[in-house]
Amino acid sequence: MSITARFGPYGGRYVPETVIPALDELAAAYGRLRADPGFQSQLDELLKNFVGRPTPLYFAERLTAKLGGPRVYLKREDLCHTGAHKINNTVGQLLLAVEMNKSRVIAETGAGQHGVATATAAALFGIPCAIYMGEKDIDRQELNVVRMKLLGAEVIPVSSGSRTLKDAMNDAIRDWVTNVENTYYVIGSVAGPAPYPAIVRELQSVIGREALAQIQEAEGRLPTELIACVGGGSNAMGLFVSFLDKEEIRLTGVEAGGEGLDSGRHGASIERGKRGVLHGSLSYVLQDAYGQIMEAHSISAGLDYPGVGPEHSFLHDEGRVRYDSVTDAEALKAFTMLSETEGIIPALESAHAIAYLAKHIDRFAADDLIIVNLSGRGDKDVYQAARALELL
């Protein structure tokens, strides 16, 4: 079966000719491997014994009581090895890199979670690894920088543009263009040129497959709504994909509202962006009238991105997924609330999904059944949050 290159009008391969043959090679290799039972069993084994899957679907009883609305379950991707869902994707892509005989891997990272997950998988396979990270993100995610270095990765600071995820991805692509013969580029979200959005979605789809079985086991019925944060959108796609054909289930993606959508300082590409091309695919992009990419803003480095995966743009246009946003302040409040109520410190990214639920709690009925994707844990965010909350 061929790999999806377009989601409606979105997606495509808007990259220099130099890497097009490598994208063809990647699509062919992945097409071959996904049909190979040997690859699948290797991947399943790694997900089980290295990543720690399946992750629990946890009934948040105290949160449910506190909010006083629907029954709330948390998909505990924060319990994955390395602390976020990102590792589901990187072990799969490292298997691919090995299969394609690449001797080096590179990646971009925002919050550092994808960088850590890539460095971890690279260490597992004994492959040299370089991670591009914006200088601004290096400052606010110091813990993850140290982790990547401990894992043997080279962390390359990116000083151009907004010095965040967007610019890290630019430099990773430039590295790939230069070293394409021996280098595998591990993209961390459902973004980038085809076939990456489809590959990353498929590797993350384990989240939704597990959640679908687990909720039926726990409640004997399907959920009424799924909620996930959206930066590039890989945790959301991973959860949603098993539920897309169940049209009665409402799907909600939560973007970074930053300091408010009217402040101009946010990461709400779908709500406030226009169609455009960024990092190799056509999608919604924050840009000015001339097509210059604008800087995004979010307290959460993982959502601080002016684009979004192309399939999300398609699902938005189709009306299948509804996209909304919450502000930095609302996310911080949810960060504290979940920590105090459930003993779970969420990543600031995932706190956006919790914040959305809390903010709109009046819209839900008592017999609604909600799954929130808790995509990552908040250890990396504690200093930044403590400063923002004036705890330090």
Added chain:
Amino acid sequence: MSALKELFANRQKKALLMPYITGGYPSMHACGHVLDAFIEGGADMIELGVPFSDPLADGPVVQASAQQALDEGVTPVDVLELASRYSGRLPVVLLVYYNCVFACGQKEFVKAAAAAGVSGLIVPDLPVDEASEFIDICRAHGVDPILLVAPTSTDERIEMIAARASGFIYCVSVAGVTGARASLSGQLPGFLARVRAKTEVPLAVGFGVSSPEQAAAVACHADGVIIGSKLISIVRDAGEIDIAGRAVKTFLSQMNEALKQ
């Protein structure tokens, strides 16, 4: 016959001299001086870049020039205005990233470029597979769509590109981004021969050409030599625009001599 086809067909030297500058760099006013120096230095064609916030195919030197132009407030409209002032004197080819074309609307952008007298459009992040509509629009407006080939392009892809190319084909000398390199790839002649075997369209080589010796070597295998990062670094290092103009003219004159032999 298109302006570019005519230019290559009637050339008196081994390969044409095709200098690049980012439009509006180091400022709108100073950029005009640089373009004057291009002409005085013996350029056969002007390649003008539309500054873009996220230039994926560019190395640090061109990136910094684009950022400076953007900081100066330069827009695609300004660059087209610059193109229209020079297109009567030499053929002008525009290098523009796809999002700037897309944001304007492909048809509107090509129409505006044609009205400014632009002869060709290079879109480095629009590979031939995605360019079908764009190529048709260019043809309809008498503008050559300049396609790129890379050393990594397979023979099958070179055929695809050759089938749709006109004006010239932009041959990327190495896998990588723009920027001066100490030496050219030893595989360049073989790569160019591979492209030549598939097409009659003239071949111009860019990425990494920065000295008269390199230019002379390239001219043995190609019909045009594109020089970008080296010129931008000359302008950057000169500081004052009068000094920059003279330095650009001197450098291009040397390059020009190398291309005549």
